[in-house]
Amino acid sequence: MDRDALQLSREEMRSLGYRIVDLLVDHFADGERHSTGRSPGREELEDQLREALPEDGTDPHAVLDQVEQDVLPNTMRVDHPRFFGFVPSPNNFIGVLADALASGFNVFSGTWISGAAAAQVELVVIDWLRELCGLPDTAAGLFTSGGSMANVTGLAAARYAVLDDDTDGAVAYCSDQTHTSVDRALRLLGFSPDQLRRLPSDDQFRLDPTALTDAIAADRAEGRRPFCVIANAGTTNTGAVDPLPALADVTDAEDLWLHVDGAYGAPAVVCERGRERLTGLDRADSLTMDPHKWLFQPFEIGGVLVRDERHLRRAFRMGAEYLEDAVGEDDEVNFSGYGIQLTRSFRALKLWMTLKVFGRKHVAEAVRRGFERAEQAERLFRERPGWAVVTPAQMGILTFRCVPEGATEAEVDALNGRLAPAISEEGTAFVTKTTLDDRPVLRFCPINPRTTADDVRETVQALTDLARDHYSPGAPS
CATH class of the missing domain: 1.20.1340 (dopa decarboxylase, N-terminal domain)
Structure with missing residues (x-):
């Protein structure tokens, strides 16, 4: 040594x-x-x-x-x-080995001159994703650290393309189920909190096109400048997919940018069930997805696609004298000019290797299993007394509540608040809770392709046993 x-x-x-x-x-x-x-x-x-x-x-x-x-x-x-x-x-073992190679060889993928093959691999994989999502040949994108940075990148392109970077009076729209990374992205891009309209979602926790149209009209009447609609391709809370075709009709009619946050849901387009749920994805002006979620990659790899490559390059490309040698030929792509990072790791390698080793067909089957495991959990909870499904299994997510017969609302809320930490403490499984319509609910996201039917069945049984142990009628909540 x-x-x-x-x-x-x-x-x-x-x-x-x-x-x-x-x-x-x-x-x-x-x-x-x-x-x-x-x-x-x-x-x-x-x-x-x-x-x-x-x-x-x-x-x-x-x-x-x-x-x-x-x-x-x-x-x-x-x-x-x-x-x-x-x-x-x-994640998967191939992706892990790819990360080891990328780190070990310390590949710099910010410029073509320092990582030509890395850039070419990223171009190839981004194009695979573009084709899966149905975006045109004019689309381009890049890999980011995750969905948060992907949202910043896509919304930066929207700010430049629609507003020419003038944010004064501009307004963006989303539902109350949209991920908070969108709020953070807009804040970083110079928008104040009141420039994002969070509209109440419908009874399926989706953005309502009629409410959106009314909000746009009200803002225009008051002299504001609507510029962007943020739609969800699978909300984190319930897996809801906003009505993308109807929202695209609104943005086309109003000449607005349609940004689709598909951080976890959009990769499901790789399988037939996902494509059916994600109809209209091909109409997005920008689209985010996280391969480290439903494409089974190790952290970190998010991604963004923009319908017109020019908007992405114009939003981020800046010159500097110390980068003159990196400019290269016209057909050499410098991904540092497509996003925020100059120093970038070789994130594309792990997804490229995974897709080449396993192929689209088997990755699609792995995604399909996530749909089926969530639906299995829904059936099991519906069959058992004392449980209620709040939102059905969709895009690999189920929400539900334990509702013992005769329990008060306060007792039900307190019990459901205790169940998630209780099963986690046991180490049997890890389940989280969220809030829907101001009530606590449990949430189940079984998208791991290594999750078996027995894993789901035994977790449902464990929750049932814990509910019995933790529920005491009339006890202080």
Whole structure:
């Protein structure tokens, strides 16, 4: 080991590398045997991990021991087959190996001159996604850290294309179910909070085209400048898909930009069931999706597509004397000119390798299983007394409540608030709760292709047992 060069010997690298590969193989091959992980308190982790900056360094195997003993067990396993909370990230081993290659070779994918093949791979994969979504040949895009940055990128293109970057009096519209990353994106782009109209959703938690048209008319009458509608291709709360064709009709008639937030839902277009649910996706002016959700990639990889490549390049391309050598030929693509980042990792490699190794057909089957597992959970809850489905399984998400016979509203709310942390504490499964119509509900998102029918069945049984244990009629809530 040459510590001053930060270099291990060939033998040391091989020994440590093999050990890490073994950990990863065990994680993928035997992961379902372990719990969904834990999230300990700050005090416990301070005791385990707080230390002074090491002066001389530590044996790398000892450091890996600490990672194995104190770090990995104290995280939630979002790729566990029974992790049903939020939107899981059920990665795959090929994607993990691709990330290792991209990191190990330290590929810089911001400019063509430093990463020509990386840029070409990204162009190819972006074009695959463009074709799946039905966008025209004029469309282009890039990979980002996640959906939040993808929304910033798409809405920046909208601001430039429609407003020429003049935000004065401009208004954007979305439903009350839209992800808060949209609020953050618009704030970063210079819009004040009152320039985003969050309209009440309909009884299916979708953006209502009639309410949208009325809001646009009211704003125009008051001298404001409507410029963009943000639609959902699968809301985080319920999986609802806004009526994309009707919303596209509105934006066409009003000459507005249609931005579709499909962070988790849009990748479902890879399978037939997803395409049916996502009719109208091809009419978006900009579209976001997160391959680290329903395309089974390791964190981080979000993505954005823009219908007209010129709007993306004009919104972000800036020159600098220190980048003169990076400009290159007209057909050389510098992705740093398509978004915020100059320094970019080679995110495209993992999705490219995954799609090449498994093929579209098998990725589509993996997505289809997510639909089926959510529908299985819905059937099981409907069959059991004391449970009520709040929103049916759609786009791989189900919401439901435990409603014991004779329980008051306060008792029902308190019980449902306790069930999610209770099952998580057991380690049996991980389920989260949300709020719909001002009432707490439980939420189930079983999109991991490694989730089995038994995983769903046993989780429903575990929740039923916990509901019985935690419900005491008449007890203080």
